[in-house]
Amino acid sequence: MTSPPHLADLFRGLIGAEAVETGAGVRAFTVDGQLPHCVLFPRSVEELSTCLRTASEAGLATIPVGNGTQLGIGRTPSQYDVALSTKRLRRILQHEAADMTVSVEAGLTLAELNAALRSAGQQLPLDPPHPDYTTIGALIATDSAGPLRLSQGTVRDSLIGIKVVLADGRVITGGGRVVKNVAGYDMMKLFTGSFGTLGIVVEANFKVRPRPEHEAVFVLPARTTEAACSLARQVLAAPITPLWVEVLNRVTALATGFGESAVVAVGCGGTTSEVTAQQERLRKCGDVLYACSDAEQRQFTEALRDFPDSVLSRASRHVSALPVQDVNLDEGSAVGTSPISPAPTLEQKLELWRDIRRRSSANICGCKVSLLPSKLGDVLPRLEAEAGRRTFESALLAHAGAGVTLWCFRGAAIADGGLPPFADWLRAEVRAANGWVVFDSLPLHSKDRIDPWDSDVPGLGLMRGIKQALDPARRLSPGRFVGDI
Amino acid sequence: MLRGEVLSALRKIVGEAAVIARPAELRVYECDGYTLKKSAPEVVVLPGSTAEVVQVLRLLHRERIAFVPRGAGTGLSGGCLPVGAPVMVGLSRMNRIVEIDLENQRVVVQAGVVNQWVTNAVKDRGFCYAPDPSSQLACTIGGNVAENSGGPHTLKYGVTTNHVLGVELVLPDGEVVQLGGLDDVPGYDLTGLVVGAEGTFGIVTLVTLRLIRQAESWKTLLAIFETVDDATATVSGIIAAGMIPAALEMMDQLIVAAVEAAFHFGFPTDAGAVLIVELDGLAAGLDEQVQRVVEICNLNHARAVRIAQDEAERAALWKSRKRAFGAVGRLAPNYCTQDGVVPRTKVPEILCRITEIGRRYQLRIGNVFHAGDGNIHPILLYDERDPDQVHRVLDAGREILEACVALGGSVTGEHGIGVEKIAQMPLLFSPADLDVMSHLRQVFDPDVRCNPGKIFPTPGACVETKRPHRQVAL
Numbered sequence: 001m002t003s004p005p006h007l008a009d010l011f012r013g014l015i016g017a018e019a020v021e022t023g024a025g026v027r028a029f030t031v032d033g034q035l036p037h038c039v040l041f042p043r044s045v046e047e048l049s050t051c052l053r054t055a056s057e058a059g060l061a062t063i064p065v066g067n068g069t070q071l072g073i074g075r076t077p078s079q080y081d082v083a084l085s086t087k088r089l090r091r092i093l094q095h096e097a098a099d100m101t102v103s104v105e106a107g108l109t110l111a112e113l114n115a116a117l118r119s120a121g122q123q124l125p126l127d128p129p130h131p132d133y134t135t136i137g138a139l140i141a142t143d144s145a146g147p148l149r150l151s152q153g154t155v156r157d158s159l160i161g162i163k164v165v166l167a168d169g170r171v172i173t174g175g176g177r178v179v180k181n182v183a184g185y186d187m188m189k190l191f192t193g194s195f196g197t198l199g200i201v202v203e204a205n206f207k208v209r210p211r212p213e214h215e216a217v218f219v220l221p222a223r224t225t226e227a228a229c230s231l232a233r234q235v236l237a238a239p240i241t242p243l244w245v246e247v248l249n250r251v252t253a254l255a256t257g258f259g260e261s262a263v264v265a266v267g268c269g270g271t272t273s274e275v276t277a278q279q280e281r282l283r284k285c286g287d288v289l290y291a292c293s294d295a296e297q298r299q300f301t302e303a304l305r306d307f308p309d310s311v312l313s314r315a316s317r318h319v320s321a322l323p324v325q326d327v328n329l330d331e332g333s334a335v336g337t338s339p340i341s342p343a344p345t346l347e348q349k350l351e352l353w354r355d356i357r358r359r360s361s362a363n364i365c366g367c368k369v370s371l372l373p374s375k376l377g378d379v380l381p382r383l384e385a386e387a388g389r390r391t392f393e394s395a396l397l398a399h400a401g402a403g404v405t406l407w408c409f410r411g412a413a414i415a416d417g418g419l420p421p422f423a424d425w426l427r428a429e430v431r432a433a434n435g436w437v438v439f440d441s442l443p444l445h446s447k448d449r450i451d452p453w454d455s456d457v458p459g460l461g462l463m464r465g466i467k468q469a470l471d472p473a474r475r476l477s478p479g480r481f482v483g484d485i
Numbered sequence: 486m487l488r489g490e491v492l493s494a495l496r497k498i499v500g501e502a503a504v505i506a507r508p509a510e511l512r513v514y515e516c517d518g519y520t521l522k523k524s525a526p527e528v529v530v531l532p533g534s535t536a537e538v539v540q541v542l543r544l545l546h547r548e549r550i551a552f553v554p555r556g557a558g559t560g561l562s563g564g565c566l567p568v569g570a571p572v573m574v575g576l577s578r579m580n581r582i583v584e585i586d587l588e589n590q591r592v593v594v595q596a597g598v599v600n601q602w603v604t605n606a607v608k609d610r611g612f613c614y615a616p617d618p619s620s621q622l623a624c625t626i627g628g629n630v631a632e633n634s635g636g637p638h639t640l641k642y643g644v645t646t647n648h649v650l651g652v653e654l655v656l657p658d659g660e661v662v663q664l665g666g667l668d669d670v671p672g673y674d675l676t677g678l679v680v681g682a683e684g685t686f687g688i689v690t691l692v693t694l695r696l697i698r699q700a701e702s703w704k705t706l707l708a709i710f711e712t713v714d715d716a717t718a719t720v721s722g723i724i725a726a727g728m729i730p731a732a733l734e735m736m737d738q739l740i741v742a743a744v745e746a747a748f749h750f751g752f753p754t755d756a757g758a759v760l761i762v763e764l765d766g767l768a769a770g771l772d773e774q775v776q777r778v779v780e781i782c783n784l785n786h787a788r789a790v791r792i793a794q795d796e797a798e799r800a801a802l803w804k805s806r807k808r809a810f811g812a813v814g815r816l817a818p819n820y821c822t823q824d825g826v827v828p829r830t831k832v833p834e835i836l837c838r839i840t841e842i843g844r845r846y847q848l849r850i851g852n853v854f855h856a857g858d859g860n861i862h863p864i865l866l867y868d869e870r871d872p873d874q875v876h877r878v879l880d881a882g883r884e885i886l887e888a889c890v891a892l893g894g895s896v897t898g899e900h901g902i903g904v905e906k907i908a909q910m911p912l913l914f915s916p917a918d919l920d921v922m923s924h925l926r927q928v929f930d931p932d933v934r935c936n937p938g939k940i941f942p943t944p945g946a947c948v949e950t951k952r953p954h955r956q957v958a959l
Contacts, residue, residue, distance in 0.1 A: 098721050099828040099859075121727050143669070154668075156677055157647050172918045178826040180644065180858045180898035182633045182681050183906075183913050184940065185922045189646070189677025198673075210727035233588070239701055241767060270770060277769035370669045374588045402668040403589075438671050457672040459662045465928035466673060470921065482672045 007060070007081070008038045014054060015040065015047050019088075028354065029068045029083040032076040032447055036063070039083040045163065045171060045202045048084065052200065053169025055082050056475040062167075063477050064196040066107060066135030067350060070142045072357070073440045074195055076447050078479030086137045089202055092116055094177070101160065101177055103205045106137030109346075122208045125152035129306045133350055137201050143193030146305045147244035147267065150401040152209065159188040161205030164198075167471040172199075179207045190466070196477040197485055198470045212269030215243070217297045218282055219289045220264040225249045225384055225396065228262040229377030232400035234285045235266055236373075240278040243267040246304055247376065247398035247405075249384065255311040255395060256303035259289065264400070265304065307397045308366055308408035308441075313356050363415045365423075366408040366441030369430055373403035379433050380405060383426065390422055408441070420449040427454065453482040487527050487571050491548055495530050495572075498540045503578065505529040514573055517560040518620070519905050521821070524566060526553065526573035533578045535653060535661065535690040542688065543659035545572060551934040552657075554684045556597065556628030559620040561822065562903025564632060564683050568938025574688060576627045582606055583691065590696045591650060596627025596689050600634075603694060612696040615642035618899070619807040630689050633681030635899035637732040637806065638763075640857040642697060644899065646680040653691035654679055657935040666693055678925070683901050684936045686929035700765035703731070704775045705793040705802055708760040708782040709753055713737055713852075715785045716758040717833045720856045722781040723762070724829060728774060732763040733857030737836075739816070740809050740851040740864070747812035750805045756788060760856065761806055809853045810864070817849070817866035821878050824900040825889030829859040838888045839863050846881040848874070860898035861889070887912060902940045910942050 011020045021039040029039050042048040055062050061079035065071065066086055089105035092113070097120035104113055110131035114123050128134050128144030138144070140162070145154040152158075161175035164187070174187025191201055220235070222228035228247045235245050244267040253259045264286075268278040282288050303310040344352075371379055376398055387394045387409050394409035411418070423439065423446070430437045431454070439452045457463070460483045467474070467485045479485075496504045505511060506528045515525040532538045545552050551570040557577065558565060567573055579595035582602065586592065587610055592603060600621040603614040617636035618624055624634070630652065635644045642648075651665030665676030679686050710716040716735055723730060736744065737758045745752040752759060760782070764774050775792065782790045793799040805812075813820050827835045836852060839861075843850040849866040863885055867874040886896045886909050896902075896909040910919065923941050927933065 096828060096830060098725055098830045100724060101828065143674075149668075153643070153647065156674060157643060166921070170917045170921075172921050173914070174918070176826075176893075176895050176913065178828055178859055178894050178898070180635055180639065180826050180855070180860045181895040182644075182899055182901055183895050183897050184902070184910065184918070185925060186633070186646065186677055186681050187922075189674045189680075190925070192677070193674055210729065213727075239767075270767070271773060273773065274767050274770040277767055368669060370667045372586075372589050372667065374586075404669050434667075436667065436670055438669070453671045457670065459664050459672065459675045462662065462675060462928055463673050466925065469924040469928050 007058070010054060010058065011038060011040055011051060014050055015042050019043065026083075028350070029065055029071065031063060031071045031080055033444055034077060034080045036083040037081050039065070039085055041085050041088050043088045045089065045165065048086070048089070048200065048202060049165045049169045049171055051084055052165055052167065055084070056167050056169070056473065061475055061478050064137065064141065064200040066138040067109075067133045069130060069133050069350070069353065070138050072442075073142060074452055074477070074480035075484070076479070077477060084200065086135060086200065086202060093203065095120070097122060100208050101179065101205060102208055103161070103177060103203065104136055106140075106202050106204060107135050110134045110136065110139055117208055118211070121211050123211050124158060124206050125209045126155060126158065127305045129309060130353070132346060133353065136204050140192050140201050140204060141194060141196050147246050147399055149399060150245060151241070151243045155192045156189055158206045158208075159192060159204060160207055162188050162191055162201055163203035164191055165200045165202055167199065167473065167475040175205065177205050195481050197467060197481045198476065200476075212243070213271050214275050215267060215269045215297065216275050216279065217300050218266045218268065218279060219258055220266065220282070220286045221259050221289055222262045222264060222286075224381065225262045226377050226381040228264050229380060229398070229400070231286055232264045232398075233374070233377070235264060235282065236401055238281055238285055240268065240281050242278070243269045245400045247396075247400050249394070249396040251393065251395040252307070252311055252397050256300065258300060265300065267301065304397065307406055308395055309353065309356065311395045311408065312364070362443050362445070363412065364408065364410045364441065365414055365419055365439065365443065366406070367426070367437050367439045369405040369407060369435060369437050371403045371405070371430065371433055371435035373401060375433050375435070376400060376403060376405065379430065379435070383407070383429065386425065387422070390418060392422070414443060415445070419443065419446045423450045455483060457482050487550070491544070491550065492528060494544050495528065495541065498544065499530055499532050499537050503531040503533065505531070514555065514558070514575075517558040517563060517565050519561050519563040519566070519903060522563055522566055522904055524568065526567040527571040529573045529575050531575045531578045535655065538574065538655045538688055538690050539659045539661060541574060542655055542657060545934070546658045549932065549934070551937050553936050554627070554631070554688045556625030556631070557599070557623045559624040560628060560632060560903065561824065561900040562897065562905040564901050564903040564936075564939060566904055568904060570937055576625060576688070576690070579690060587612060587696070590698075591693055592696060593691060593693050594626050595691055596625060596630070598626050600624050600626060600629060607696055608699065611699050613699050614694055615639070615648055615697050616645045619810065626692050626694065627689050630680050630692055631682065631684040632899070632901040635855070635858075635860065637734050637855060640733055640855065641729045641731045646677060648695045649676060649680050649692060650695050651676055651693040652679055652689045654687045654689050656687040657930045657932070683903065683939055685926050685939060687935055700731070702768040702771050703763060703765040703799070704771060705799045706762040706764075706775065706778060707791045707793070707802060708762060709756045709788045709790070710758045710760070711786065711788060712757040713836055714833055715787070716760050717836070717856065719760060719782050719785040719787070720832065721830065722785060723778055724857070726777055726781065728764070728777065730762050730778075730857065731765045732761065733855070734761040734806055735759070735852070735854055735856040736806070736809060737852040739849065740813065740853040743812040743816050743851070744805045744809050746815055748801070748805045748808070750801055752805070753788070761802060806853070813851060813864050813866070816851070817868060819867050819869045821865045821867070821882060823861070823863050823865070823882050823885050824897045825861050825886050825894060826898040827859045827861065827889050827892045827894035829857070831892040831894070832856060832859055832861070835861060835888060835892060839885055842881050842884050842888070846877040848877055848881055850881075855898070858898065859894065883909070904939060907940065907942050910940070
């Protein structure tokens with residue numbers, strides 16, 4: 001293999017010195033303590049393809065990155081030489097409002113895309129955490145979703161076409177620019193949630209949707225997590241068409257300002273009369289505490305969207321659990337700073353985010369639990385109780401309609417070797433309920449003892465076959481995915 | 486030619502009555518809804534359970550025999566035409582709804598369950614299965630999964646892939662894999678890959694489907710226009726106003742006349758085009774939307790806008806639309822339908838092109854299609870007894886698909902590639918794209934024994950290129 005200094009030269013020769021980072025900037029792309037030799041910022045699909053082909057031919061292992069915020073997810077790479085960023089591929093290639101489709105490059109952030117669509121009254125209706133930093137490429141690779149998945153689906157439901165660079169540098173496409181298309185295999189599904197193990201998505205076509213005229217957030221308090229789950233079932237069965245229905249446990253509700261106890265938060269959208277009608281019907285499910293003001297609504301919606309970072313960074317004073325940092329990501333500075341200070345740049349926000357993650361990384365664990373929605377009320381309280389028994393404090397947010405729960409817990413016991421046995425218990429408990437657990441945020445000290453993915457995923461043999469077919473030399477994110485893919 | 490031992494082994498697995506090998510009976514299976522090509526299998530096996538499917542596929546794996554899965558045979562691209570596959574595995578006996586779980590808004594059904602049965606089983610309790618292909622009274626869920634079928638109501642609710650939560654798949658070597666089932670199962674989205682793979686990855690035996698709640702309220706409008714252009718401008722207007730109707734369908738004069746002759750709904754046969762617009766959602770606010778749609782229709786010179794007064798009238802309207810293909814049988818001895826897609830805004834352009842192509846080839850072409858999706862279904866009328874007409878139909882059909890691609894669209898929105906559109910795949914995909922797809926196929930089916938000769942324009946696929954005989958039909 002080429003030794004590091006020569007290695008950077010290799011790429012400088014291809015895309016120019018300015019597009020090859022070997023200095024301090026490399027640190028932002030650390031994966032489980034491993035630093036890449038260099039980070040590449042190609043300016044075109046052709047450059048990116050050349051870089052990847054060259055790296056692969058030189059026997060180097062590449063991890064595709066955007067802004068580098070999702071790199072904590074997955075197993076420790078078996079090899080990591082080059083971070084290849086799509087950040088400079090950031091054009092909107094086509095937006096035909098009347099077609100309700102948009103074609104973009106992968107390095108554009110979701111926030112930038114939605115800002116552009118807003119002028120046409122449209123949006124890509126996906127709400128993963130931190131749209132300011134989440135690039136389209138990361139969105140697809142990590143299959144990120146948020147509360148809106150209840151009414152709008154996830155990436156797989158909006159993505160209609162892709163362009164991907166394979167490990168050998170070949171550029172392939174799938175799908176197209178039309179909303180209905182069954183020509184060829186559905187390559188969009190394959191690359192969505194493939195975590196950079198099969199190729200680098202460089203362009204994506206989406207169908208977009210009109211923005212609702214009005215949106216409103218309603219909060220229904222419940223005494224316990226269990227009661228909140230059951231209330232959420234009631235809301236989901238009510239004759240309304242909510243945008244989202246979330247269950248917050250007490251810690252999450254306190255930290256995000258939703259209330260003093262567990263709550264069900266409901267987002268509704270539509271014309272004024274549609275929203276009003278839904279509010280009336282919600283009252284039949286339970287007390288509707290308040291329909292918030294616009295500013296509060298935005299704040300609450302963003303807090304749910306950015307879970308668990310919103311809880312980690314904005315834990316309010318009266319919450320004992322999870323008081324990690326008094327930092328407000330949105331203000332870009334310590335809490336208390338005058339709101340008229342200039343808006344932080346993306347780089348400043350990213351640095352703050354990394355800081356929070358870094359400082360909280362040793363004693364925080366985050367996971368995603370998938371269950372049949374009807375099982376939440378039974379399983380979640382048991383998980384919480386067991387966490388409590390082990391002196392972990394936990395914040396929980398359940399996408400009640402999808403049955404997907406984000407769970408973040410912390411405690412001194414995590415740093416003291418208490419995590420692996422708890423993770424084993426948790427996984428066994430959830431598997432017994434026919435569910436799945438993915439640990440998407442594990443402290444480094446436990447990474448070699450806990451598989452972030454389940455190892456008995458059905459179809460693993462086929463998945464390995466697919467990896468072999470698309471990246472036989474294992475040049476892309478080797479060892480990071482399920483079953484060591 | 487299959488050996489006698491293979492036939493008796495198959496009989497042993499599925500039972501005497503579930504093996505069809507008499508030539509006269511096999512003729513039923515010689516084509517699907519795409520009748521340009523016909524080729525009967527040597528034997529049809531009808532397993533009654535996943536276990537029987539497993540045994541059949543293991544046997545075929547040992548014997549290195551190719552096979553083709555089949556649902557109801559209503560496909561429109563020759564997806565279940567046997568091409569170098571002597572055995573057909575029919576799923577029609579596996580027609581049980583296994584589980585209805587309304588609390589989680591899902592059902593588990595065997596692959597041979599008919600699309601409409603799913604909704605029938607849950608509609609009394611306020612639910613439905615959204616994808617509604619025109620053949621929904623006959624087509625099976627297994628076939629829908631293979632083709633990723635659509636239907637009029639997919640504009641708002643999405644196509645089959647948006648409603649399949651998981652599948653049980655028997656691989657060509659007989660191994661069973663359970664894919665998906667919940668949201669966010671770790672690993673690659675193999676469920677998503679299997680849907681729309683046109684039965685080339687194995688045999689889907691069990692499917693978990695998402696149910697949706699029936700809309701509280703609906704309004705179905707029929708708007709009548711003097712010209713196709715006015716109708717398409719209305720479609721654009723509705724989309725631009727930020728509305729997503731449940732369905733937005735168009736029929737042109739030729740089709741309207743045929744439908745009226747068949748069903749006597751009361752369509753004006755002199756209108757240039759009609760639009761069916763269905764709006765659904767909460768009762769509150771629906772009238773506002775209807776009002777806005779009516780205004781947009783009037784702005785675009787609608788001759789009249791009628792609103793269905795009750796469920797019966799709505800049902801009659803949809804019956805007319807969904808059976809439009811059948812009604813066309815009155816206009817000519819034979820017809821061939823295409824399934825191209827263009828970006829919504831290119832609908833007027835593609836319709837002009839179709840008119841021009843029809844004129845040039847001296848063919849009558851009607852249009853009935855999903856205007857909201859840009860998914861067109863030009864119907865080319867002809868008489869099979871005139872070989873020259875058959876040639877002109879084929880050439881015109883190809884030109885129409887090429888025009889769709891040139892306008893930024895696709896050659897198929899919901900019917901699939903099958904054998905019909907193999908030649909058009911290179912219009913959309915590069916050799917590298919196709920190479921990767923065929924490598925993917927070999928992950929599931931290394932010997933290419935499962936539904937060979939479909940989708941890919943590979944030399945090894947032994948696709949017949951002979952000219953059509955018989956009928957070209959829906």
